[in-house]
Amino acid sequence: MRAISHPITEQLSLSGVLHALSDPVRLAIVRELADGIETSCGELRAPVSKSTLSHHLKVLRDAGLTQTRAEGVHRFVSLRAVDIDTRFPGLLGCVLEHASRRAPRPI
Amino acid sequence: MRAISHPITEQLSLSGVLHALSDPVRLAIVRELADGIETSCGELRAPVSKSTLSHHLKVLRDAGLTQTRAEGVHRFVSLRAVDIDTRFPGLLGCVLEHASRRAPRPI
DNA sequence: ATCATCGTTCGATGCACGTCGTACTTTGAG
DNA sequence: CTCAAAGTACGACGTGCATCGAACGATGAT
Numbered sequence: 550m551r552a553i554s555h556p557i558t559e560q561l562s563l564s565g566v567l568h569a570l571s572d573p574v575r576l577a578i579v580r581e582l583a584d585g586i587e588t589s590c591g592e593l594r595a596p597v598s599k600s601t602l603s604h605h606l607k608v609l610r611d612a613g614l615t616q617t618r619a620e621g622v623h624r625f626v627s628l629r630a631v632d633i634d635t636r637f638p639g640l641l642g643c644v645l646e647h648a649s650r651r652a653p654r655p656i
Numbered sequence: 657m658r659a660i661s662h663p664i665t666e667q668l669s670l671s672g673v674l675h676a677l678s679d680p681v682r683l684a685i686v687r688e689l690a691d692g693i694e695t696s697c698g699e700l701r702a703p704v705s706k707s708t709l710s711h712h713l714k715v716l717r718d719a720g721l722t723q724t725r726a727e728g729v730h731r732f733v734s735l736r737a738v739d740i741d742t743r744f745p746g747l748l749g750c751v752l753e754h755a756s757r758r759a760p761r762p763i
Numbered sequence: 764a765t766c767a768t769c770g771t772t773c774g775a776t777g778c779a780c781g782t783c784g785t786a787c788t789t790t791g792a793g
Numbered sequence: 794c795t796c797a798a799a800g801t802a803c804g805a806c807g808t809g810c811a812t813c814g815a816a817c818g819a820t821g822a823t
Contacts, residue, residue, distance in 0.1 A: 563683070563751070563754050563755055564678055564679065564680050564683060567674050567675075567677050567678035567683075567751070568674075568675070568678035570674050570678075571671055571674035571675035571677075571678050572671065572780090572781080573671050574781085576670070576671060576674075589799080589800095590799075590800060591798090591799065591800085597781085597782070597783090598782070598783055598784080599783095599799085599800070599801090600782080600783065600784075600785090600800090600801080600802085600803090601781070601782055601783070602800090603800060603801055603802085604780095604781075604782085604801095605781085606800095607801085608780095619789095619800095621789095621790060621791070621799090622789070622790045622791065622798065622799050622800080623790095623799065623800085624799080624800065624801090637750075637754045639746070639750045639753075640750050640751065640754060643744075643746045643747050643750050644670070644674070644747065646746075647670050647744045647745075647747060648670055679810090679811080681811085696769085696770095697769075697770060698768090698769065698770080704811085704812070704813090705812070705813055705814080706769085706770070706771090706813095706814095707770090707771080707772080707773090707812080707813065707814075707815090708811065708812050708813070709770090710770060710771055710772085711771095711772095711810090711811075711812085712811085713770095714771090715810095726819095728769090728819090728820060728821070729768065729769050729770080729819070729820045729821065730769065730770085730820095731769080731770065731771090
């Protein structure tokens with residue numbers, strides 16, 4: 550099994566984080582992980598194929614937003630909430646708050 | 657002169673805003689506009705050609721981040737800070753704060 | 764009218780990205 | 794050992810995007 554690499558907190562770039570969050574599928578994944586609970590890839594309900602989901606998880610991991618831990622045949626994904634908040638205080642919470650809110654109805 | 661269209665506040669999408677901000681050139685432009693002062697396109701110092709700058713300004717405008725006003729031969733661009741803060745409270749301020757901060761030095 | 768300036772638009776180019784199916788690897792179960 | 798399940802890696806495909814130069818249009822100055 551190949552080692553799973555994660556960038557260190559100091560290396561996270563704002564553009565990279567914003568880009569990772571700018572895809573609706575990835576934003577939904579992050580939202581699903583926002584409860585802090587480790588989740589296996591298969592448990593994530595994203596409307597894409599297995600390979601596409603794996604791709605998105607790699608993008609999130611490379612951007613430093615998530616970490617992945619191997620256990621048996623599973624990969625447990627979790628949000629690096631503390632790390633992100635250390636590097637960009639308030640950002641993740643702010644994005645998550647708006648991601649879970651519906652758009653206001655126009656007058 | 658064609659009319660310049662801007663989306664209304666309620667139509668702004670989080671993914672769209674994040675995507676617009678995820679490009680380093682556009683993030684720099686937004687940062688330059690953060691003082692609230694109307695700026696003509698030519699005054700913006702972005703390391704790209706005139707046509708590319710015009711493209712980025714269009715992306716920002718379509719995402720609802722900026723507004724453009726024509727006056728004579730100039731186009732005055734300004735940040736829609738209030739609108740964005742109405743739709744996504746705290747987001748822009750948070751991003752701008754981190755955009756202007758240097759990355760911490762690794763230990 | 765002529766010209767220079769400011770900015771947009773167009774066409775082209777090359778690259779990045781989202782998506783998929785398939786093949787592969789790893790792991791645990793029988 | 795064999796087999797199924799969980800993810801990953803790979804190749805392919807179409808699309809979107811960042812970039813540029815050149816052409817164009819609008820405006821104001823001469």
